[in-house]
Amino acid sequence: MHITLRQLAVFAEVLKKGSTTQASPVLALSQSAVSAALADLENQLGVQLFDRVGKRLVVNEHGRLLYPRAVALLEQAGEIEQLFCDNNGAVRVYASSTVGNYILPEVIAHYRRDFPALPLELSVGNSQEVINAVMDFRVDIGLIEGPCHNVAIITEPWLEDELVVFAAPGAALLNVPVTLETLAAAPWILRERGSGTREIVDYLLLARLPRLRLAMELGNSEAIKHAVRHGLGVSCLSRRVIAEQLQSGSLVEVPVPLARLTRTLYRIHHCQKHLSCALLRFLRYCEAQP
Incomplete structure (x- = not known):
C-alpha cells in the first residue's frame, strides 16, 4: 500500500467541499484528477469513503474514521515544510x-x-x-x-477563576441581610444554557438556593452587566468581567453566605x-x- 499525502489532501478537501468539482480549484487540479486520486485512495483502502448521492459526495463511516488521521498527517507534513521557512501556519x-x-x-x-x-x-x-x-x-x-x-x-x-454575585448600588437586596432566602427571592439575570458560566453558577450557587426567581437569560456578559446596572436584577459572573465596574462603583459585590465561588x-x-x-x-x- 502506497498512500500519498496528495491523496489524503484530496480526500480532506472533497469532504469539506462536498464534491470533486468544488474541491478541484482549491487543490489546483482538474476535476478528473481529483476523482482519480480519490478513487485510487479508496481502491488502496478497499472501502468507499463517501456515499454517492446524485452529484454530491456524502462522507460515510469509513470517511469519518479516516478524516482526523488524515488531517493530523497533513498537519505534520506541513510542519516539516515550515521547519525550513519563515512562514508558520495559522x-x-x-x-x-x-x-x-x-x-x-x-x-x-x-x-x-x-x-x-x-x-x-x-x-x-x-x-x-x-x-x-x-x-x-x-x-x-x-x-x-x-x-x-x-x-x-x-x-x-x-x-483558576473567581465568580462574584453583584448588583446595582441601590438594589433592594443590599438593604437586608443577605441569606440564601433573600438571594433566592431576588430577580436573577443569567447567561444562557450552554454557557460554561451558567453551568458553574447553577452548580456552585443556584443549586443551594431554596428556589430561583429567574428574571432573564442573556447571551453575553456585557448585556448582563448593563441589565444589572439598570436595576433589573442580580447576577453572578467572573470577577475579571466586572472588575472595572466594581472599581468605579457602578456595580457592587454582594457578599454571599457561602464559601468563595471558584471554578477552573x-x-x-x-x-x-x-x-x-x-x-x-x-x-x-x-x-x-x-
Whole structure:
C-alpha cells in the first residue's frame, strides 16, 4: 500500500467541499484528477469513503474514521515544510466568551509583540460552541469556562477563576441581610444554557438556593452587566468581567453566605489532534497568564 499525502489532501478537501468539482480549484487540479486520486485512495483502502448521492459526495463511516488521521498527517507534513521557512501556519483558537473577551486580549498582545507577523485566528462563542468546533476539527484548541464531558476531547485545567454575585448600588437586596432566602427571592439575570458560566453558577450557587426567581437569560456578559446596572436584577459572573465596574462603583459585590465561588478554566483539544510547534508556542503564552 502506497498512500500519498496528495491523496489524503484530496480526500480532506472533497469532504469539506462536498464534491470533486468544488474541491478541484482549491487543490489546483482538474476535476478528473481529483476523482482519480480519490478513487485510487479508496481502491488502496478497499472501502468507499463517501456515499454517492446524485452529484454530491456524502462522507460515510469509513470517511469519518479516516478524516482526523488524515488531517493530523497533513498537519505534520506541513510542519516539516515550515521547519525550513519563515512562514508558520495559522493558530486557530476558539474561546468561550469570558476567556475570549477578558483574558485572551492580554495574551494575544504579548504574543503579537514577539511574533507580529504570525497568523492567529480567534473565535468567541459559548462553551458548547467551542466544544463543537474542537470536535469538528474547525479549530486547533479551545479554551472554555466549564468541564467538557466528551470522551473524544482531552481536557486540561488551565486557570483558576473567581465568580462574584453583584448588583446595582441601590438594589433592594443590599438593604437586608443577605441569606440564601433573600438571594433566592431576588430577580436573577443569567447567561444562557450552554454557557460554561451558567453551568458553574447553577452548580456552585443556584443549586443551594431554596428556589430561583429567574428574571432573564442573556447571551453575553456585557448585556448582563448593563441589565444589572439598570436595576433589573442580580447576577453572578467572573470577577475579571466586572472588575472595572466594581472599581468605579457602578456595580457592587454582594457578599454571599457561602464559601468563595471558584471554578477552573480548561484547555481542550481533540484526542487525535496533532499539536504543532506553532500551537505549542502560543499555549506557552496562555500558560503565562496569572
